[in-house]
Amino acid sequence: MAQVLGLRRLQDYFQGTTSLIGASDPVWILGVCYEGCSSPKGEGPPTLKQEVLNAILSDLMSRIWMTYRKGFPAIGNSGITSDVGWGCTLRSGQMLLAQVLLHHLVGRQWRRKLEAAFPEEVAQILHWFGDQPSEQRPYSVHNLCAAGHRHGVRAGNWLGPSGLCNTVEAIVNHVQPGGLRCKVVASSGGGAPVMCAPRIGAVFQGSEKAAAAGPQSATAAAVGAAAAAAVATAGAGQLAGAQGLLLLVPLMLGPNGKVNSRYVPQLQEVLQWPQSAGIVGGRPSSSLYFVGHQGESVLFLDPHEVQEVAAEASDLESYFCSQLRLMPLANIDPSLAIGFYCRSLGDFQDLCDKLRRLEEKSGGAPLVSVTDKDEAEPSWPSRTDEVLSDEGMSDCGTPRDPGQREEWEVL
Known part of the structure; x- marks a missing residue:
């Protein structure tokens, strides 16, 4: 039975x-x-x-699922109390980030048990994504909009993968939960972005400044303390003081709304790597979160379901998927963002080796090119105000004014 x-x-x-x-x-x-x-x-x-x-089934039931919500406090001065119709990219990005936090603070092996209380560290991760303008909810849609304002994020406006990546980078580096950092590898001139491995690997060697996005504010420090408290409960504190890297790669993989077929086998392969954090992609103007594949079909979580704002501990069940779908990988929108999570320097070096081998097999059309030349220009922004806009991507993000400098902190 x-x-x-x-x-x-x-x-x-x-x-x-x-x-x-x-x-x-x-x-x-x-x-x-x-x-x-x-x-x-x-x-x-x-x-x-x-x-x-x-x-x-057990694995799918343990993936964190973010959807449209309604009835939350207004975002800033916008008066907007729901992200229905415009927030699917933010929700897809929340899903990718939530999976990384789950891997980083709890472990990939965690499985949800029906009718059992959530472990404290899992409940804490879900708590961080609650839709409230609060420092205790650092990854809420409210704080993502605040962090992403300079990257074209506007409450009520749809955005694309590039703006999302820069927003996630800014807010993760601002809070650094459990020592986690985020880097964006992107190209402003088309073609494959070039990743300088020594620059990125420096995250694990402690040679970068502790706050890549600038000095932490008091509110960021408070949220960081909350993250540290969650780490202390995860695996007897085995992750306390740990470092980790979320690597985001926004890409345009074809013209006219169609993925170039040369990239399809590469996307299949990266979803098989242990460093895979999934892909934020979807259909034109409809973002989805791809978590895996079977053959040439991609498996995805869909944020396009409207739920009431989660307000009580009993609402945590609403953060887990009730449906998961498949679609042909060749049918996805070419504007997407690939996520990788590396727990250690060795994990990152293994990822670089995999990307190099993938480039060798790509026939001159790699997803990412890896270089060891430290003198090369970094392909990721060295400061959070030096960001790539979504201009030229297949989305509706608002390009940033290059001269604009705008401070923000977790609300």
């Missing part, structure tokens, strides 16, 4: 599609592979083994 229930629930997750249920291709979810066919070749249609389906 339990196996039948698990299969039905997995079918519900995929909204009636049987492409995953009846296929023998492995399923990849944020770098974890699930494979195992129950039917030998020639003996009926291939299906995944029941224990594999159960493991997939």
Whole structure:
């Protein structure tokens, strides 16, 4: 009975599609592979083994899901109390960041247990994303709008992956939860961005200033203390004093709203790496969060569901997906952002090696080029006011005035 229930629930997750249920291709979810066919070749249609389906279901049920919300306090002076119709990119970015925080502070192996209380550190992570203008909610839509104002983020306006990446970089580096830093690798002139490995790797060697976005304010320090408190409860404090890196790569992978087919196998491969934090992408003007793939279909969480603002501890269940969908990878919008999470310098070096090998196989069209030449110009902004706008991307972000300098802090 339990196996039948698990299969039905997995079918519900995929909204009636049987492409995953009846296929023998492995399923990849944020770098974890699930494979195992129950039917030998020639003996009926291939299906995944029941224990594999159960493991997939457990993993999917443990992915943090952000959606449109309504009824939250107004964002700044805008009077806006809902992000319905404009906040899907912010919600997709919240999902990517939430998964990274979960990996960084709790571990990739954590699995949600139905009808059981959430571990304190998981509840704390969810608490940080609550839709309130508060220093105790550093990653709320309110604080993302404040942090992203200079990057073209406006409450009520849709934005694209590039503006999102710069916003996430600014707010993560401002708070640095559990020592986590964020870097954006981007190119303003088209083509593959160039990543200077020694510059990025310096995050783990302690050679960068502690506050990449400038001195921490009192409010940022307070939120950082809250993050440290959550770290202390995670794995007997094993992450206390740890460092980690969230690497974001905004890309344009084709003209006219279509991904160049040369990039499709590369996107499949990066979703298989243990450093994968997923991809913020979607359809034109409709952002989604891609968490994995099966064959040439991509698995995604969809933020386009409206929920009431989460106000009580009992509302934490609303942060976990009730539906997960598939779509052909070739059909996604070419404007997207790839996320990687590296727990250590060795993890980052392994990522660089993987990117180099991927470039060698790319036929001259890599996602990212990696260089060890420290004298090269950094491909990521050295200051948070030196950012790339979404100009030229397939989105509606408002380009920043290059001369604009604007201070912000967690509300």
